Amino acid sequence: MHFTINGRGFDADVDIRTSILDLCREHLGLTGAKKGCDHGQCGACTMLINGRRVNSCLTLAVMHQDDEIVTIEGLGQVDDLHPLQQAFVRHDGYQCGYCTPGQICSAAGMLDEITRGWPSHVSDDLAKPSLDDDEIAERMSGNLCRCAAYPNIVDAIREVGSAAPAGRTADAKDAAMAEEIVA
């Protein structure tokens, strides 16, 4: 089997039972994507496959000959973070960090879906969905976060999508928090 993962070609002899998630985690040393449930219920394993977000625990590696796969490692590295990764740090869009790679990959896929004009269950305008709280919360609800950083995740995504309301940019929130502590 041949895959392109984070822009690099991989040839692997895979067990037909191996998911893309386990291929990455157990065979290729790419442990960024997490296994939270192995049943497509939590979203921690979210990757981008051919540009679309996918629960990688639910799809077998043998189904992906020649596919382009992007994991969290492919979005950005510690010293060269993707804007979404930076925004998650600035907004504290996580706590334990376990769901985080999946959240960020999912957010990247979601922003692309909005750009393409794909509507959701909560879109007011089916032809032109906007990047508001309801739209983000709806589209990100396949990614569980038990630490419950949801409000911060929404803010991080809005800021990257240039749709942060006044007072909810990372800088504005930091300033408000700092002021409260001093007071």
Place this chain on the structure above:
Amino acid sequence: MFGFGTTNSLTMDKPHPESLLDSAVQGSIGRPFDRIDGPSKVSGTATYAAEYPVDNLAYGFLVGARIGAGTLISIDADAVRSMPGVIDVVTDLDRFIRVAGQGGETQPPTQGVRDIAFMGEIVAIVVAESYEAARDAALRLPVTYEAGEGAYAFAAARAKSYVPPDGVTPAHFNQGDVDAAMAEAPVTIDATYVTPSQNSAAMEPHASIAVWEDDGSLTLYGAYQMPSTDASQLAKCLGLSAKKVRIVSRYIGGGFGSKLGIAPESVAAAIAAKQIGRPVKAVMARQQVFEATVRRSNTEQRVRLAATRDGKLTAIGQESLVSNQPGEDFFEPVGIGTHMIYSGENRLITHDQVPLNLVLSGSMRAPGEAVGMIGLECAMDELAERLGMDPIVLRKTNDASVDPEKGVPFSSRSLSRALDEGARRFGWARRAGPGEARDGEWLIGMGVASAVRGNMLMESSAKVELRPDGTATISSSMTDIGTGSYTILAQIASEILGLPVDRITVALGDTNDPPAAGSGGSWGAGSAGSAVYLACEMLRGKLAKAMRVEDSALTLKDGMAIGNNRSSPIGEIVGDGLEAIGHIKPGKQEKATTQASFGAHFAEVGVNRVTGEVRVRRMLGVFAAGRVLNAKTARSQCLGGMTFGIGAALTEELLHDPRNGKLVNRDLAEYHVPVNADVPQLEVHFLSERDVHANPIHAKGIGELGISGAAAAIANAIYNACKVRVRSFPVTLDKLLPGLPDL
């Protein structure tokens, strides 16, 4: 104050009014710093338990019992040993642990899996060359049992309830005469509230990689909140001395109590690794996390309140039934917050245990308060209505000035201030009467509840090293389970040593480093933070000596030591490097004061009058927990607690089959934790406070305060919205629909 050698030890026998965190000038403490471990988390390079690269690794898959109670007769290993890739089937009917360890226990959990006490009990581990091979063989492994009698239904087993041994709170406490006070009082409430079993559902499943070293010692990479005591539990399970077990837990994908003690995968992986002579990785399947780790017990709480006509409580009763496996001592300490939250002369707070053959009951975020404050705070809401009083006024009327049972002062207490500040911020004055506010098809209501969480100091130590290059390293077996430990410990050292945060490295989660209590019970920041404080205090003394000035004349800022009209880069006055160990332990302050953090929750909900669906529209938490060490991570902790409250109020409930104890909803599709769309932009506000009785950093626990009372505020808001009082949690739409107004 200084201990022997390079250890600075402090026992909290008296208040510690002066804190270097107030006199230092670096300006790090409290600030909303981004997490220092953030880049590694968002880039996927933070290493969780199952992710350590280990050579020659074999994969283990656990096998759980498929009967509810009885005896294991045989395991037919030969039936699967020949499957491709299978290395072996490993079991140890004496040493495998039946249940997970409880938090902080140094003794091992109940061992032995010949007797099956609940469905899902881990009885074997299949080891193979790949995860897939191990899983397939595990699912096909023939295990025979002799079925026995088990108790699975709470309602049927309640007659067998007994008084458990005292735990973190007394099993039974009685002061005065609640019955008499109830008979005399003009206004009373006598209501029973029911909360279901819950699961912590941390996103990372329990996982261990067991590696036996050449010297016969064991290294276990695990997802554990309290590595020091966990190593002790594990060593005793395996018949090793504690020194022979090292646990490494650098990153933990959430715990919420479920990873306080060792879980069955650790012992199984260690025994399997020994037997096959190779490292073994065992990751629990999500279903096994639900079935075989810990649950929060269900509760049934009879709450009685007696009050004068002006709202003064004369009696508080909270008599709870909880459940656990036969022979297990832990009981859900439902009334722990009730002991200290309100005044009232007559008090009866009891816990009786119902033995059930279900997965172990143990700690889940704020054991006690998380569920006990549901019953109490809903009853307070009912009492306020019966009195015709504002629920905030009722609470403030009964705000205790001293501990109502022990008579000792509170170390600090800002309950009324939190209620007032919250009311102002939330617009409480706009609250309408029950069933009176509408928005289209939505019935709108507001609710309030108090929050309290006992504060604990746990013996902890940490080492801090200062290097000639002007950097510092902190090391401790303390953990960061998402709480922000890495960052706040760096901020404490930064503040005292006058070093920018980016010059400080923090190494946590390794039992090779100085022992600490780890993360649990919201004690982590106060305990490990104080250990770091004490180490830095000692280093500061050494720097003063190097500068030949009095401690009080030394200023440390931005990497410079300044004193006596001289200044020097700190790195240049440390010689080859300096190190100190800080060590804190609880003392007389624990009994001289009652220590707790306090707060208030405000919720606004909409109840759909057609479907009965409940949506949380707004929520505010106002909290006072001593010094806030990092405003950003502290806020996140509160967001998390409040969201656990949303789950407890509306969606979370473990369901067991009453015929055999099978956990019916054992995954994340069926056990409903709140999702993004369930949670609005929650608001968190901290009140300025210092607690000089708690510890030298004046900070109290915050991780569990946010859940205490949160669900009650939502339930009270639901009543205010639609005039339906549901006393059985979670408040799902089927319980509301019969009471909703006609369309």
